[in-house]
Amino acid sequence: MSKQMNLSLSTTESHLNGHGSVVVDFIPPDILMTGGERRLMEIVIDISFNFIISFTGIFTNVIVITVFTKQGFKDSVNISMTTIAAWDLVKSLGGAMQRMSGPIGLWSPSAAQSWSNICLVIFNYLVSFATYVTSVLAAYVAVERCLCVLMPLKVKWLLTPTVSFVICGMVSFVVFGCFAVIFGIYDIVWVWDSRYNASIAIYQYNEFSTMHSVALFAYYNLSGTLWPLISLVVIVISAVIISAKLREASKFRSQHHTGGTAQPTKHDNSGSDKAKKTKPITNRDQKVVKMLLVIIVLYIVNLSPRVAHYLAKYFIQEYYYLRQYHNLASAMAYIVFFFDYLNGTVGLFVFLSMSSSFRATYKQTFPLCSFHFKK
Numbered sequence: 001m002s003k004q005m006n007l008s009l010s011t012t013e014s015h016l017n018g019h020g021s022v023v024v025d026f027i028p029p030d031i032l033m034t035g036g037e038r039r040l041m042e043i044v045i046d047i048s049f050n051f052i053i054s055f056t057g058i059f060t061n062v063i064v065i066t067v068f069t070k071q072g073f074k075d076s077v078n079i080s081m082t083t084i085a086a087w088d089l090v091k092s093l094g095g096a097m098q099r100m101s102g103p104i105g106l107w108s109p110s111a112a113q114s115w116s117n118i119c120l121v122i123f124n125y126l127v128s129f130a131t132y133v134t135s136v137l138a139a140y141v142a143v144e145r146c147l148c149v150l151m152p153l154k155v156k157w158l159l160t161p162t163v164s165f166v167i168c169g170m171v172s173f174v175v176f177g178c179f180a181v182i183f184g185i186y187d188i189v190w191v192w193d194s195r196y197n198a199s200i201a202i203y204q205y206n207e208f209s210t211m212h213s214v215a216l217f218a219y220y221n222l223s224g225t226l227w228p229l230i231s232l233v234v235i236v237i238s239a240v241i242i243s244a245k246l247r248e249a250s251k252f253r254s255q256h257h258t259g260g261t262a263q264p265t266k267h268d269n270s271g272s273d274k275a276k277k278t279k280p281i282t283n284r285d286q287k288v289v290k291m292l293l294v295i296i297v298l299y300i301v302n303l304s305p306r307v308a309h310y311l312a313k314y315f316i317q318e319y320y321y322l323r324q325y326h327n328l329a330s331a332m333a334y335i336v337f338f339f340d341y342l343n344g345t346v347g348l349f350v351f352l353s354m355s356s357s358f359r360a361t362y363k364q365t366f367p368l369c370s371f372h373f374k375k
Helices: 035-071 076-098 109-150 152-158 161-184 207-211 213-257 270-278 283-315 326-343 347-354 356-365
Strands: 011-016 022-027 186-193 198-205
Touching: 035 076, 035 326, 035 347, 035 356, 076 109, 076 161, 076 326, 076 347, 109 152, 109 161, 109 186, 109 198, 109 213, 109 283, 109 326, 161 213, 207 213, 213 283, 283 326, 283 347, 347 356
Parallel strands: none
Antiparallel strands: 011 022, 186 198
């Protein structure tokens, strides 16, 4: 039986599958971006840069997980950072697997095209969903660190390792579960393609997605916009508060050590109140917060293009795969994934450069792969 797709005003091409049935292959129109331009961006950004970065991310995240595991999970920072690294590892593995079409294409272009189409259905969404999970986890870390700066003693008492583990597990399960239905919207069909003179695998909307296309894609685009957008807003607000409190604590400490141009008088209790608020923030806590602040800034840079990309998907119906603006949507996705993979790879270098305890454990665990970092 023929499979039908909603390809409004788009170009199509018919092929025969293995059972002799006609299958429609989608050929996107050259609107705003040609197929050749999209292919060039795919080769330069996606198959080259994204493959190298995601492949590197496999090793960096394995190292991060190993080091944090060796340190033990005695505080919430190790637990949340290990959970994020685990999802970044999933993201990097999916990205590297999807882009194996580049090396495969060196010996078989038809096999490379089939691999690319199959992996787009599986790993393209897996990488996106893993990014949503890490963005929400980053928002949790930002709020946690913000509360630690505002009321450090109380938060340390409340956020035990068990509580942090439960929160990270629930965030992972709920956020990933919200998107799991999207894995079932495509069918993989093998067709004969005259360009390769061979059978290749193509993906197309299945009956389930066709029947529920309006509600399904509205839900997905809304969820794909709201999760990172809310996370981004929470991260930005938390980062501003953390930065302000760190500056305040640093200024107070500096005034205290220099003899106190701002010593409190009998009628001014503001200095005393400030001391009570800032004193519990130890030097170690400040270093941890500053390190996590860098990670938070990286997430702000990472999430901004993704939020813009999904806002466009939400408001422009044809800005999607297998629709009018397929080429442009695909090209923008290459850029979005570039930031995703880059953000999922650099964690190791942030920890090595800003955490003395992480650096010491790393050197003990990987003595032959040690780098010199400024203390």
